[in-house]
Structure formats: C-alpha cells, structure tokens
Amino acid sequence: MGTLLPIGLPRNHFALREDAAHSVLVAGGIGITPLRAMQARLAQLGRPWELHYACRARARAAFADELQAQAPGRVQLYFGDTADGRLDLARTVQAAPAGAHFYCCGPQAMLQAFEQATAALPAERVHLERFAAQQAPAVQGGFVVELARSGRRLPVAPGMTILDTLLANGIDAPYSCMQGICGACATRVLDGLPAHQDSVLGPAERAANQTMMVCCSGAHSPVLRLDI
Structure with a gap:
C-alpha cells in the first residue's frame, strides 16, 4: 500500500461575488493571476466589471494584450515605464458605481493603498489576497x-x-x-x-x-x- 494522503474541500479566501452590481478588479504584477479568472467568469455571466492592471513594464504584464483586445473599454493598463503609468486607487474607488465590490491582488504597497482607498466601505464589499504575511509569527511563548x-x-x-x-x-x-x-x-x-x-x-x-x-x-x- 502506498502513502495515505488526507484531502479536503478547496479553500477560497478570495471569492468572487458573482451577484455584485459591479466589480472593480485591481491587479499589480503577477497579482493578475486570480483576477484574470474573475474577469473571465464575470464576462461569461454578463456581469458588469472593470479591470485596472498595473505593472512595471508592458513587456512584463501577463495577459495585457489579450485583455485589452477582448474588452478595451473595461481594461485600464498602467505601466511604470510610461509617463501616465500611475494608478490612482482613491480616484478609482470614488468613480465606481454604488454598491460595487472591490478586489485587489498585488504587492504590499498596492494592497496598503487599496486598503486606505476602501477604508470607508463596508468590509463585505472589499476583498484582497496577499502574497505574504502582514505580521511576523507570534513566538513570545510563555x-x-x-x-x-x-x-x-x-x-x-x-x-x-x-x-x-x-x-x-x-x-x-x-x-x-x-x-x-x-x-x-x-x-x-x-x-x-x-x-x-x-x-x-x-x-x-x-x-x-x-x-x-x-x-x-x-x-x-x-x-x-x-x-x-
């Protein structure tokens, strides 16, 4: 007999609300990975969405050309090597329709800016996924x-x-x-x-x-x- 492996149901701490009135997707760098799947699902359902995707350079932006070709009016790209490459998260949040849900995955600086921009919104409408822990583990013991x-x-x-x-x-x-x-x-x-x-x-x-x-x-x- 081989090794017994325990299995369980999938865990998802970054779930998409498919019934949201509007979805604002914000990605930084490789953080586009989960948001690309969300965008595809929303498009499949015919739900309203917009995607804001920031990256250091266009050459490093996965899916950028594909996304812009599929939905040019809904995809906004921001590249650090261009003059207009800054994503203004506060303005993006303010411009969103009432009742919108907001999603963000990217580097720590982006997540911090996202949390600040959405701080006044109900927690159930703000969703983010991190690459690393915010705090060091508790090792004080005692x-x-x-x-x-x-x-x-x-x-x-x-x-x-x-x-x-x-x-x-x-x-x-x-x-x-x-x-x-x-x-x-x-x-x-x-x-x-x-x-x-x-x-x-x-x-x-x-x-x-x-x-x-x-x-x-x-x-x-x-x-x-x-x-x-």
Missing part, C-alpha cells in the same frame, strides 16, 4: 496550549509558535503556508484569548475568538484550550 480531545497540556516556549509546539510533540496538525495567509491550520478555540497574527480572519471573526491560525498566532491569556 503560555500553555490545552488539547481538548486528549487533555494534554503543552507549554509554548519562547521562540516557538503553537504549530511548532504541536509538531514537536507528535501532534499531526494540518498546515501549509506557515505564514497565516492560507487558512490550512485554522483551529477552533474553546477557551482563552488568542493573539491573532494572521491575514485570513476578518475583524468580526477575530473579535469572536472562535477560530485561530496556529501557525502564526499566539495568546493573550495564560492558557488556550483548542479543539485538537
């Missing part, structure tokens, strides 16, 4: 993780994450990115107060303290009781 299913109590030492501690003690915990951006290590919190460091949970989910990413988040309480 607390205990209690595993509810077995009753084991594992001290988390300084320099270790919760995931490090679980793996070091033979616990087969699921994980993938180890940066808090994929959601593979999402774990239910039964008691205690997590110190969230991930880029997956939204403000309401963090405030609820029902789930945490054990690869990067720590604890504000001396004990965390987890559904493990």
